[in-house]
Amino acid sequence: MLCSFRSYRSKVQQSMHTGAAYDEVYRPRWFAYEAMMFMANATEDNDHADTNKWNISPLTNLKIIKKSTAPWTDPPDQNDQRVITRLRIGHTRLTHTHRLKKESPLICSLCGVDLTIVVP
Numbered sequence: 001m002l003c004s005f006r007s008y009r010s011k012v013q014q015s016m017h018t019g020a021a022y023d024e025v026y027r028p029r030w031f032a033y034e035a036m037m038f039m040a041n042a043t044e045d046n047d048h049a050d051t052n053k054w055n056i057s058p059l060t061n062l063k064i065i066k067k068s069t070a071p072w073t074d075p076p077d078q079n080d081q082r083v084i085t086r087l088r089i090g091h092t093r094l095t096h097t098h099r100l101k102k103e104s105p106l107i108c109s110l111c112g113v114d115l116t117i118v119v120p
Contacts, residue, residue, distance in 0.1 A: 005036040062089070090117040 008028040015026035054069045065088050066072075072088075074081045086092055095116055098105045106115040 001032060001036065002039065004030060005033065005039055008033050009040065065089075087117060092117060 008030055011026045012028065015024070051069050054063070057063065074084065094106070107113070108115050
């Protein structure tokens with residue numbers, strides 16, 4: 001039944017994306033379609049859906065350091081977790097103190113760009 005619902009739901013969504021008028025949107029005649037609408041948000045396996053969204057999303061700072069949607073493996077100590085998280089996202093005293101002090105960012109003496117945790 002779930003397979004049939006997914007198939008019909010896909011047809012409805014595709015017909016809505018084509019710019020069709022209200023009366024041109026596909027309406028399934030399957031007897032259980034309306035009763036199965038509670039499954040509308042659970043039609044994909046969440047792990048695969050999240051991974052697919054991650055893979056097609058634009059490049060962000062997090063995507064540079066995290067290549068997949070798999071959970072991080074963090075140490076049990078909270079202080080260590082904090083340090084590792086700050087390093088992962090690039091927020092350290094060295095790279096962000098200038099924001100708090102309203103100063104210019106530090107410049108790398110080798111390459112002349114703003115100082116970051118990420119090495120070019």
